Amino acid sequence: MSHTTAPDPGTARSDAGASTGQQGGGAGSRGPLAHLQALTGNLRQSGIFLAFVAIVALFAVATDGVLLSPTNVTNLVLQYSYILVLAIGMVIVIIAGHIDLSVGSVVALTGAVSAVVVIQGGAPWPVGVAAALAVGIAVGAWHGFWVAQVGIPAFIVTLAGMLLFRGLTLRVLDNVSLSPFPDGYSAIASGFINGLLGGNGYDAFTLLVFALGVAGFAVAALRTRRTRQGYGQQVESLPLFALKIVLVAAVTMGFAWLIANSRGLPVVLIILAVLIITYALITKNTVFGRQVYALGGNLSAARLSGVNTRNINFWVFVNMGFLSGVAGVIYSSRSNSAQPNAGNMFELDAIAAAFIGGAAVTGGVGTVVGAMVGGLIMAVMSNGMQLLSIDQSTQSVVRGLVLLAAVAFDVYTKKRAGITR
Amino acid sequence: MSENILEMRAITKTFPGVKALEDVSLAVRRGEIHAICGENGAGKSTLMKVLSGVYPAGTYEGEILLDGEPQRFSGIRDSEQHGVVIIHQELALIPHLSVAENIFLGNERLSVRGVVDWNRTNAEAGELLRRVGLRENPITPVGQLGVGKQQLVEIAKALSKDVRLLILDEPTAALNDDDSEHLLGLLRQLREQGITCIIISHKLGEITAVADATTIIRDGRTIETLDMRADEISQERIIRGMVGRELGDRFPERTSTPGEEVLRVEGWTVRHPVQDRLVVDDASFTVRAGEVVGIAGLMGAGRTELAMSVFGRSYGKYVSGKLYLHGQEVQARSVQEAIAHRMAYATEDRKTFGLNLIDDIRGNVSAAGLRKLSRRGWVNRHEEVKVAEESRRSMRIKAPGVMSVVGGLSGGNQQKVVLSKWVYTDPDVLILDEPTRGIDVGAKVEIYTIINKLVAAGKAVVVISSELPELLGVCDRIYTLAEGRTTGELPARGASQERLMQLMTQEKDTAR
Numbered sequence: 026m027s028h029t030t031a032p033d034p035g036t037a038r039s040d041a042g043a044s045t046g047q048q049g050g051g052a053g054s055r056g057p058l059a060h061l062q063a064l065t066g067n068l069r070q071s072g073i074f075l076a077f078v079a080i081v082a083l084f085a086v087a088t089d090g091v092l093l094s095p096t097n098v099t100n101l102v103l104q105y106s107y108i109l110v111l112a113i114g115m116v117i118v119i120i121a122g123h124i125d126l127s128v129g130s131v132v133a134l135t136g137a138v139s140a141v142v143v144i145q146g147g148a149p150w151p152v153g154v155a156a157a158l159a160v161g162i163a164v165g166a167w168h169g170f171w172v173a174q175v176g177i178p179a180f181i182v183t184l185a186g187m188l189l190f191r192g193l194t195l196r197v198l199d200n201v202s203l204s205p206f207p208d209g210y211s212a213i214a215s216g217f218i219n220g221l222l223g224g225n226g227y228d229a230f231t232l233l234v235f236a237l238g239v240a241g242f243a244v245a246a247l248r249t250r251r252t253r254q255g256y257g258q259q260v261e262s263l264p265l266f267a268l269k270i271v272l273v274a275a276v277t278m279g280f281a282w283l284i285a286n287s288r289g290l291p292v293v294l295i296i297l298a299v300l301i302i303t304y305a306l307i308t309k310n311t312v313f314g315r316q317v318y319a320l321g322g323n324l325s326a327a328r329l330s331g332v333n334t335r336n337i338n339f340w341v342f343v344n345m346g347f348l349s350g351v352a353g354v355i356y357s358s359r360s361n362s363a364q365p366n367a368g369n370m371f372e373l374d375a376i377a378a379a380f381i382g383g384a385a386v387t388g389g390v391g392t393v394v395g396a397m398v399g400g401l402i403m404a405v406m407s408n409g410m411q412l413l414s415i416d417q418s419t420q421s422v423v424r425g426l427v428l429l430a431a432v433a434f435d436v437y438t439k440k441r442a443g444i445t446r
Numbered sequence: 447m448s449e450n451i452l453e454m455r456a457i458t459k460t461f462p463g464v465k466a467l468e469d470v471s472l473a474v475r476r477g478e479i480h481a482i483c484g485e486n487g488a489g490k491s492t493l494m495k496v497l498s499g500v501y502p503a504g505t506y507e508g509e510i511l512l513d514g515e516p517q518r519f520s521g522i523r524d525s526e527q528h529g530v531v532i533i534h535q536e537l538a539l540i541p542h543l544s545v546a547e548n549i550f551l552g553n554e555r556l557s558v559r560g561v562v563d564w565n566r567t568n569a570e571a572g573e574l575l576r577r578v579g580l581r582e583n584p585i586t587p588v589g590q591l592g593v594g595k596q597q598l599v600e601i602a603k604a605l606s607k608d609v610r611l612l613i614l615d616e617p618t619a620a621l622n623d624d625d626s627e628h629l630l631g632l633l634r635q636l637r638e639q640g641i642t643c644i645i646i647s648h649k650l651g652e653i654t655a656v657a658d659a660t661t662i663i664r665d666g667r668t669i670e671t672l673d674m675r676a677d678e679i680s681q682e683r684i685i686r687g688m689v690g691r692e693l694g695d696r697f698p699e700r701t702s703t704p705g706e707e708v709l710r711v712e713g714w715t716v717r718h719p720v721q722d723r724l725v726v727d728d729a730s731f732t733v734r735a736g737e738v739v740g741i742a743g744l745m746g747a748g749r750t751e752l753a754m755s756v757f758g759r760s761y762g763k764y765v766s767g768k769l770y771l772h773g774q775e776v777q778a779r780s781v782q783e784a785i786a787h788r789m790a791y792a793t794e795d796r797k798t799f800g801l802n803l804i805d806d807i808r809g810n811v812s813a814a815g816l817r818k819l820s821r822r823g824w825v826n827r828h829e830e831v832k833v834a835e836e837s838r839r840s841m842r843i844k845a846p847g848v849m850s851v852v853g854g855l856s857g858g859n860q861q862k863v864v865l866s867k868w869v870y871t872d873p874d875v876l877i878l879d880e881p882t883r884g885i886d887v888g889a890k891v892e893i894y895t896i897i898n899k900l901v902a903a904g905k906a907v908v909v910i911s912s913e914l915p916e917l918l919g920v921c922d923r924i925y926t927l928a929e930g931r932t933t934g935e936l937p938a939r940g941a942s943q944e945r946l947m948q949l950m951t952q953e954k955d956t957a958r
Contacts, residue, residue: 256828322802330814331785
């Protein structure tokens with residue numbers, strides 16, 4: 026047979042730059058076209074990082090550096106940790122093509138259950154944590170049942186859940202706040218690990234932990250690079266690779282220096298780091314994670330490729346429930362109480378974080394790391410505007426516009442890429 | 447007044463890369479029922495869309511004369527004002543609105559400005575329903591009616607627009623025998639009332655029964671117009687016109703050495719997912735290792751439905767039937783089970799059912815075989831890229847790299863990605879549904895070469911295709927389907943398109 030067909034139009038069009046939010050693009054590509062593709066394909070992802078840096082710089086200047094003061098950076102981490110935890114679960118829900126409007130109510134409910142068990146019941150605080158997580162998982166299974174088995178749109182199921190679980194919170198708390206938690210419990214969100222190795226105005230232990238983290242990251246990156254080479258895939262040039270590592274190390278250690286100069290290593294930061302790394306790996310590297318992307322991208326095609334879409338959808342919601350429980354523990358620990366109106370509107374912050382972080386409204390696209398950056402953008406903006414004493418109304422307007430702009434950018438890049446579904 | 451209500455002269459319509467119609471002419475006499483016949487993709491529907499203004503004037507070449515007057519329709523509303531109304535194959539009724547509301551949708555009966563006159567609406571709707579022989583309350587929601595009655599509502603809607611030339615695209619494809627009979631009777635009545643009808647149909651029995659003239663279209667050209675009143679025209683005569691084209695050497699050579707039987711399907715029967723009718727009715731076929739078996743059938747014959755139902759019951763409601771793999775009866779009640787039994791099904795609609803268009807080649811190739819690439823749930827991403835690279839090379843997928851997004855590839859390359867996905871699961875049986883639909887000739891040859899490689903490796907391959915020359919060129923044996931039943935089985939060598947078409951159009955009552 027002959028191969029006299031003209032160059033395929035696909036070769037010319039396929040580099041239009043919607044390489045989705047997945048990282049690690051550009052491997053195994055050749056030629057200038059491929060480089061262009063890697064560049065434009067990563068634009069959406071790196072655009073988020075650039076926007077984050079710009080916003081940090083803007084507010085750092087506007088607040089005369091207060092934004093980046095050790096105390097404020099530590100506060101920022103503590104204050105937004107539970108939103109970031111929720112955003113991890115939310116971005117997975119959104120990748121699967123759903124939405125969860127109930128997480129604020131679930132945060133309240135899980136915190137309330139924990140308070141009832143620990144404060145009223147006098148149980149040791151780890152029992153409270155376990156109870157909160159169990160309730161979160163049960164709520165997730167409830168949502169998962171209606172969405173995956175019965176086939177009701179998640180928007181409706183979780184809207185109902187939002188009302189339902191808020192109501193249950195009021196019932197559990199008998200409409201009053203419960204406080205205070207024992208020390209062990211409140212240390213989850215307000216505790217610090219410091220002084221273990223002493224320090225000279227800064228906490229050496231914190232710096233050591235971060236240094237180990239950076240070293241671990243560098244080793245892992247190097248190993249991935251070697252394996253790729255072993256598989257004959259193309260990798261970035263050594264100087265570029267080294268530059269990337271140095272840049273990450275510098276930013277991370279700078280951050281470490283700031284919090285080491287304040288109160289040391291927050292416990293909640295460790296929890297957050299473990300969750301982010303775990304879920305970034307799950308979404309990228311497990312069959313489950315990959316199937317979430319597949320069904321969010323094209324449900325029918327995923328089903329016909331043998332993906333058990335019901336199961337996946339069910340577990341996506343169970344996971345969201347679990348993370349809502351984690352956030353519930355952190356929030357109640359931080360406020361050292363359980364309040365009937367806790368977690369109000371948290372769902373909106375979590376959803377906004379996922380979308381600003383590059384998740385697509387239609388599903389199939391998004392990353393955990395992106396959602397974290399999206400959450401931090403919202404956090405820095407809120408915090409910066411508070412430091413500048415900008416009034417609440419303006420803050421709300423600005424946050425709304427930023428969300429709209431982020432999604433508009435997403436829609437625009439997709440249109441330009443000519444991908445219509 | 448001229449004798450012809452409609453003349454279409456030298457109509458040429460091109461889509462990017464494809465000439466759908468070339469120099470087509472059509473003359474329809476006043477007050478007749480004029481049938482248009484042709485294979486799938488011959489250009490029948492395109493011609494009717496040109497006529498009804500779906501493709502407005504300027505997007506095609508040629509001339510349309512209505513009552514001898516040249517017309518340039520700018521859209522459907524324009525053509526409807528001239529009394530030309532088309533009823534599409536897919537009914538365009540809104541299920542939650544009432545019959546009357548549907549009939550006057552976009553053409554509402556108003557009292558004062560912008561206010562619907564419900565009395566007039568319902569009264570006139572009732573009148574129209576009587577004309578089409580439908581005893582239903584005009585305020586019944588359309589969704590509560592069966593497909594046959596919905597089809598009549600469509601005709602009532604057309605009558606409300608003072609139709610003179612009614613175009614029906616496959617009106618009986620989704621109807622049962624009784625409803626079809628009623629509809630054809632109604633067309634005869636309309637003819638008495640002076641309404642001209644153009645009917646596109648695959649059911650040759652209907653055409654010979656009802657049509658006054660038949661125009662045959664093949665490969666975007668008019669072949670001939672047969673006067674059904676003057677001569678006794680047989681179905682065979684129409685078939686000859688529909689298929690009469692030569693087989694080129696478009697099919698790469700293959701020596702066929704079939705081995706053991708791999709797949710046997712017996713008495714497979716499937717009900718439509720929502721409607722109460724059988725779409726597959728007691729169908730049976732077998733495939734051997736190293737053999738390509740074709741399934742031929744016209745639109746609505748149940749080819750895709752049969753294939754998808756066999757593949758893990760992914761379509762409709764399973765009624766009965768047995769599935770044997772390597773002589774053992776097996777159950778494949780879900781796609782997962784089917785894949786575990788080493789079956790594969792490449793869909794006819796790649797964009798909707800085959801690919802994740804926003805993902806890259808790598809992710810699509812591995813989609814059905816992730817288990818093979820993973821240990822304890824963790825995917826080996828390097829191995830995955832390697833697999834995708836190998837597929838890209840062996841299938842000759844033209845793309846800058848395996849990280850290219852699939853949505854940007856051409857149809858032929860997308861099809862190769864779909865094939866790669868299933869080949870990677872290492873199946874024993876591959877069912878390929880319209881594997882060359884919408885791709886150019888060069889890419890078709892490459893797909894045929896891939897099929898040849900698969901059978902050379904001992905796979906059993908089932909090819910479903912609307913193109914009879916393709917089936918004759920690629921397959922060892924061919925089954926024909928009509929109305930969900932297997933109506934014949936014949937070796938491809940020595941089979942003719944005419945013979946296949948006869949079996950494909952065999953209707954229930956004429957079954958031997």
